[in-house]
Amino acid sequence: DTGVSQDPRHKITKxxxxxxxxxxxxxxxxxxxxxxxxxxQGPEFLTYFQNEAQLEKSxxxxxxxxxxxxxxxxxxxEIQRTEQGDSAMYLCASSLRAGGGRDTEAFFGQxxxxxxx
Amino acid sequence: SxxxxxxxxxxxxxxxxxxxxxxxxxxxxxxxxxxxxQDPGRGPVFLLLIRENEKEKRKxxxxxxxxxxxxxxxxxxxxxxxxDSATYLCAFSGGxxxxxxxxxxxxxxxP
Numbered sequence: 001d002t003g004v005s006q007d008p009r010h011k012i013t014k015x016x017x018x019x020x021x022x023x024x025x026x027x028x029x030x031x032x033x034x035x036x037x038x039x040x041q042g043p044e045f046l047t048y049f050q051n052e053a054q055l056e057k058s059x060x061x062x063x064x065x066x067x068x069x070x071x072x073x074x075x076x077x078e079i080q081r082t083e084q085g086d087s088a089m090y091l092c093a094s095s096l097r098a099g100g101g102r103d104t105e106a107f108f109g110q111x112x113x114x115x116x117x
Numbered sequence: 118s119x120x121x122x123x124x125x126x127x128x129x130x131x132x133x134x135x136x137x138x139x140x141x142x143x144x145x146x147x148x149x150x151x152x153x154x155q156d157p158g159r160g161p162v163f164l165l166l167i168r169e170n171e172k173e174k175r176k177x178x179x180x181x182x183x184x185x186x187x188x189x190x191x192x193x194x195x196x197x198x199x200x201d202s203a204t205y206l207c208a209f210s211g212g213x214x215x216x217x218x219x220x221x222x223x224x225x226x227x228p
Binding site for chain 2: 004031033035040041042043044045048056091093095097104105106107108109110111113
């Protein structure tokens with residue numbers, strides 16, 4: 001399977017614990033995104049990487065959230081001191097920057113479902 | 118702020134009919150709109166991208182229109198099938214292909 005993969009698929013954690021999610025994008029894609037989705041809503045943008053550089057972070061991304069993409073390959077999203085409000089589906093997507101600045105389709109992983117109890 | 122709205126009520130139609138979903142946007146003039154399909158517990162899957170200079174785009178039984186005057190996109194599925202039942206998400210790019218999504222419309226196609 002050469003699509004976007006995310007690990008784990010499900011995570012249950014106690015409030016106050018730290019969690020880390022991993023995303024492996026499609027290998028030739030230089031753009032990587034993290035989104036969060038709650039029930040009945042569309043995905044909300046969290047952060048964006050162009051290769052290894054984190055170029056944009058949403059105001060949704062509090063200080064407890066940190067994302068990395070070392071060497072421009074896989075990415076990790078860490079949430080420290082989790083709160084019940086962090087419970088959501090965390091989606092990773094990748095895309096290829098096209099010539100002429102054209103947008104291209106985004107490929108999403110299956111997501112990591114986080115439940116904070 | 119940039120906003121994108123989709124009909125939050127589920128759309129129920131009979132198999133074989135055409136499903137039409139609506140996407141409206143405000144406070145923005147996107148160069149592109151994208152439509153995705155999402156099944157329960159899974160990530161969105163890309164369906165179609167339409168640019169502002171394209172009035173209409175087709176792919177098999179799918180058709181998308183883009184009216185920059187009305188600030189609206191319509192998504193049509195002709196000859197709908199129960200397998201088309203899913204949530205359909207409209208999105209526009211907020212730069213760097215960062216997507217701003219609507220809440221999605223759930224489509225149920227009944228045999």
